[in-house]
Amino acid sequence: MNARWAYIQLQTRIVKKMLADSVRSHEIQRQVMLHKVRLCADSRFGREHGLASIRNTDDFRRQIPITDFEYLRPYMDEVRNGNPGAMFGPSTRLLMFALTSGTTEKPKLIPVTDDFIKSYKRGWKIWGLKTHIDHMDLARKDYVHLAGDWQESQTDAGVWCGSISGLAAEIRPAVVRRPFIVPPQVGKISDWTSRQYMTLRLSLPSRRVGMIVTANPLTLISLANLADQHKETLLKDLRDGTVTMPNQDVDYADSLKSRVRRVSRRRCNELEEVVNRTGRLLPRDFWPELSVVGVWMGGSVGAFIPDVRKLYGDCAFRDHGLSASEGRMTIPMNDESNAGLLDYTSNYFEFIPAAEFGNDNPTILESHELEEGQSYYILLTNSGGLFRYNIHDVVQCAGYEGQTPLLTFLHKGVHCSNMTGEKLTEYQVATAVREAFVDSQRSVETVMLVPVMDSVPRYMLLIESQADQGVERLAEAIDSRLSNLNCEYENRLKTKRLLPILPRTVPSGTWERLRNEKIANRGGTQEQYKHTFLGTSDSVLDQLPAGTLASGR
Template sequence: MPSSRPRRMRNVGRENAQPIHAGALICPGGAFAMGLLSTLAQVWTVQRTVRDLGRYRAALNDPRGTQHRWLLNQVRREQGTLFGRDHHFDEIRSVADFRRNVPIGTYEDHAPYIERVRQGETEALFHRQSVRMFALTSGTTSARKYIPVTDRVLENYRRMWTAWGFLAYSRHRAAFPHARLTLVGDWDEFRTPSGIPCGSISGFTARLQNWIVRRGYVLPLAAARLPSLAAKYYLAWRLGLVRTVGSWMTPNPSTLLQLARFGTEHAEALLRDVRDGTLTGPYEWPAELLREVRGRLHPAAARARELEHLLHRTGEWRPRDVWPELQLIGCWTGGSMGAYLRSFPRYFGDIAVRDLGLIASEGRMTFPFEDHTPSGVLEVVSGFFEFIPVGDIESRQPTVLEAHELQEGHEYFILLTTASGLYRYHIRDVVRCTGWHHRTPLLEFLHKGDGVTSITGEKLTEYQATVAMSEALRECGLPVDAFALAPCWQEERPYYRLLLEAAAVPNAAMAQILAEAVDRRLQAGNIEYASKRRSDRLGPLQPMIVPNGFWERWDEQQRQRSGGTAEQFKRRVLLPQLPDGLLETLAERLLAPEACVN
């Protein structure tokens, strides 16, 4: 339960302790010039969002009542579905009844019902509702997970993203008049037997936006369907170079770093295209996309000269120099994602970074409203959430808590019940309660539940590895943003390896110094790791230098195997336990010529 004086964040919708008016956001400084229709549309959106945030604040003051009402409404709505009949929804009158009738489940437990929906039998999960699409996400095996998206899900998804943007741009009003660079996935990768599209929910909602709103984005809708991530990067730079850009948004910070470096690597072709008003590059551009961008491609000789001068003066194109108006980045910052943020100042300068929230294809779990923190308030209005203390997860009868029962500083697995037809769904995300906003918990993502390795009982987590690496990098003054630890078994004494690309460290001696610094911090952050090291049951962390380009190829192979998209993909900081020698072989294969074919 919250203490009598809980740590709080600013009120949602009351940034800087000043009221927010629609006109103040739409016309910062009185100089917003997108036209009358655009202004009217945005004023209407902002006014609706202000009303939504008012209701949201009331819900945050009563999380228990809000959660119970949401759950019982959901149960009543779906009691006639196959899932509802199988689990006796008509008998549920309380949270206790719900827990008695519905066991904690994984995707595999929900899969038979979802498969019926895929085949067109929507009443398996939804009473008198249409499924607009299936959001795809990677599974723990090679199979992909299909998450049904109904109109209810879409409406909540869009409203919460609108509210996120409203609060972010209210804090950073100077960014609002400028274009937004966002990367979204393909909403229609393929169709189910019943004709329902399967793909990225972000791409689906983007296509529902009206043309007035779409004018504010760098990339056209057709970019979502580009199969090549490099082509998407090239298009973003090509179109962005002739616009003022105020914000970059995509979940994965490693994607933002790749995109930030891409311009310098392709500067010659980009300069030519900007000067000539063309779109070339080493890519095949679909006819649909070319039609959509034709009106944007005009010769810009003056801009090309400006960019060429910048390149000669600095030797590179950093986003902070190319777009001085860039004010805001939206991406994940929690868990292992935080390691990438160390490299942001080099490319983006002293920029505001706001977490997008703990959000997955399965649903949104938190709603951040402050910069530079992974913490967000629990999303109490769009689902029912339960929590299992991390130490209880292996118990046959684990303790299960509601939101109002959490304790600050404690770590939990989170269970989801959502409008997507998921009930007591074990997503295997570990979160920490970091405080309270009103009476609702603030949560930060730590790691996936399976993001734990243990050779001799040390139970090393991805979060511990990320913190240790971040602290060691500060000590050593290195700008490493890609690494991983891999347990290596030896009969005499197993140990962990620290994988680094050659360009990340100046020499082998520095790599060894870094590994020793990480090892010390792992011992400081994990008493079991320290115990195993002291007793010599675990050897010291050893650096392993892999060829440049290793992580790019590794990521691509992992994405292909899991079926996820670049926007969804999170590189694991802890790799699976591999037999000694296999990593060397893997590095050779990944960098072999046949592995480098696009």
């Protein structure tokens, strides 16, 4: 503990500098932009876009259009096929590609370079250090981090493709690595359920887990439910020093096998006492010293945070931050808030007011020009060859630290429905669903609101069949909440240009099947998958077996 605490104290200067320099983030952002430009100036992309001539933001915007992945794909395809010079200068080293599904049907491979991973690790270091400053007890506790596999596949040129979290976990410094009791090799277990089982098998021996970190709250719910579902098997494995995978065909690395040992009788007895006393095996009981849960708290998945709290107990929640395979965008600095400080030292950011998105000549703002309470689309420039890249994230400015905005994630920009001028957003639907379930004194469940064009349009509420009790009242509550959140929606209901929400039940397991199909078809990982509460078309209905839509009212 002494070495770890000494390291934390030594490194806190980074956090202090980040906060102190927030008063001049405008200047730093322009330096970051010029640095990204120089990295790629001597490349095919750089020559074709005149990067060597860029000296300021006016040059930057004149030389480079707003881009998406399809614009960049020809260059990225060359990089994937073994020619890094299509996008990067000779001093840049390509480490891997991050896999992500994105908004098109074609999977995306995001280049991860040496400069990219440096920025990525710096953002995580600041997040972790600030969390430790606020929770000093973490310096004597263990951590559970659910990382992915950075070596899922290889390109024809031999470059690894996978999850950037796995690479970052493998290259942690030794002093940082020690408290993480689930090794990165667990992320290489291909079967998701077996991976989670191994996570539990290796972390349950410790009652001193102080922090668990993963992006998606649904992952935490799944982990807790798996522990309870397999409690007898887990307790037997702990006593016998064995591993009984849910999928017996799954193999795992020898380095993991060497970590599997019998657990002390005292700890086994403690866990058995938990099951005898509560009838369940849940994190709130088997990790009694848990201080912090690090997880996404905003956007659509924020609706599941109340259920995570029930499973993990009375501990602080620290937002994971707005981050993606393309890079980190915000660093939350406080508990219980999904507002994060713009990561102004790692990437360069521009913003388009949400109301102007899609215009031929929208207003382009730098970070210091945002207005509190207003919503914006992010344009990202990183060290992985993404320039002025529309990442389709919509954020809201929640205030400022110095010149640096605090941003909350609202929703992906593609998740918007507008049949009659109601301009319904994913954020509004997720909020209405969460509040309607709370009003009904029910745990939030996975549902989807789907637009249905008819002589008079309406939205259809799809909910799995085991939850059909009270579904009509739930649909009415969602309608009411949406009317409070969106005056245009309220107006369309009152003027009968929209009919009230129509509830329909779908078979149990529908959402899991659709999730697995999407991941198989479009790439990405279980952790990256975020269920959308709002469908943008009724095409999802075509993916349901014929005759499965049961009447809800």
